[in-house]
Amino acid sequence: MALGASHRLQDGVLAVETMTRFALAVLALASGVYTYLGVRSLLDGSATAVFFAAIIYSASVSVAIYAFWSYMARFYPHVTSTAARGAMIGVMALGCAMIIAMSSWLNAAALAGSAALEQHLAETVEDYTADLDQAHQNALAAQSLLPDIQRTSERFARLAEDERQNGALTGTTGSGSVVQLLSQMSSQLNELETGITASRERVTTLFDQGRAHLETMRKLVSAPGAVAPRSDDFSAEVVALSGVITSLEQTSIAPSVKRAAEDLSLGFIAPVADGRAADLANRQDQVMQTIRASVTAQSQVLSQAADDILAREPVADRRFVPLSSAEAVLRYAADFIPAWAGAISIDLLPAVLVFILAIVHGAIRRQEERLPFAERITAAELLEALEVQRALGRHGVDAERAVQAAERSGEPDEERDRGDTNITSLDMITKTPRKGPPA
Incomplete structure (x- = not known):
């Protein structure tokens, strides 16, 4: 079996x-x-x-x-x-x-x-989309100051009008030093408001340009055909988009707001009280001191808000690196x-x-290995064994004793010496060439 x-x-x-x-x-x-x-x-x-x-x-x-x-x-x-x-x-x-x-x-x-290259382009689109959104948010951050500036400007303008019509601050109607100072502060805040509003239009224009470049890049990623030409066009769009992002970073009005806020306090120049009566002049001085304190407080608030905007993390510099198909497969192996x-x-x-x-x-x-020796031996080995047996018989050597002596060749010297004669005879017989067919 x-x-x-x-x-x-x-x-x-x-x-x-x-x-x-x-x-x-x-x-x-x-x-x-x-x-x-x-x-x-x-x-x-x-x-x-x-x-x-x-x-x-x-x-x-x-x-x-x-x-x-x-x-x-x-x-x-x-x-x-x-x-x-x-x-x-x-x-x-x-x-x-x-x-x-x-x-x-x-x-x-x-x-x-090809799929790995498209994956690389798609990942790049996502990265630049995030960069454009971040630059847009940083550029528009100063717009959040616009309501406060408008409210403060309107308050100064309203106080000036009340002072002119009713003498609400000094008790004396007319356009004197207090009205002049309040109008001056309102005008400065109006100029700052105008600058912020103008910057919003510029930011909106740049953002629209950036979105147009992103849309083109997305179309190049999913377009049919060879990926190499699309990658070249994609690189050109990346360069243009990088310029838009840089422009957005430079369009931020926050530095200008900070300088304007500091000018409100540091550049505060109060007019000389013009009241003819000493009592009116004293009241004008007191009101102008109050206005100065209010302007200083408002300047600190705007300056701190501008600092918070400027402390935002800027958009990191990003460089698009075209990849070969082998490099893309290695990078996106997962x-x-x-x-x-x-x-x-x-x-x-x-x-x-x-x-x-x-x-x-x-x-x-x-x-x-589990087979008996008789089933493992080949015909050639069997014929050779029979020939050796006949040769031993012709020389008068007992084959069984010769085999036992050969097996004892690995024993200690004193036990092996007894079989030396038979071993020598066996070696001589097996090495003797045949001169004819076996008997």
């Missing part, structure tokens, strides 16, 4: 030997083709030079893969010792790492290179796991065949 199973396994190994070579050749050729497609995208120069360089590299990869797995399939299944098999596994691991380094990543570039799995499987699938052969040969050896 065991002998029949062993023979069937041996017949199976012989039957699939041609198929194994054919499979190794096809897999090596497939890896070479995809390696050619991947390496061609990395080379620069004339079309002829790129073609021949890619062909030579891919052919070298195919030959190397076929030779490596042929060696492993031929020798690994027949290595039985633990140390030797461990060394072979180490060599196999090193070879697999080298195959992945020289071929698999290029195969992945051929399989998913997004293209199926492509990587297919690329590596093409190169390392022969390892499965090697382990199958190793398992089958191991099973054959174990089955043969």
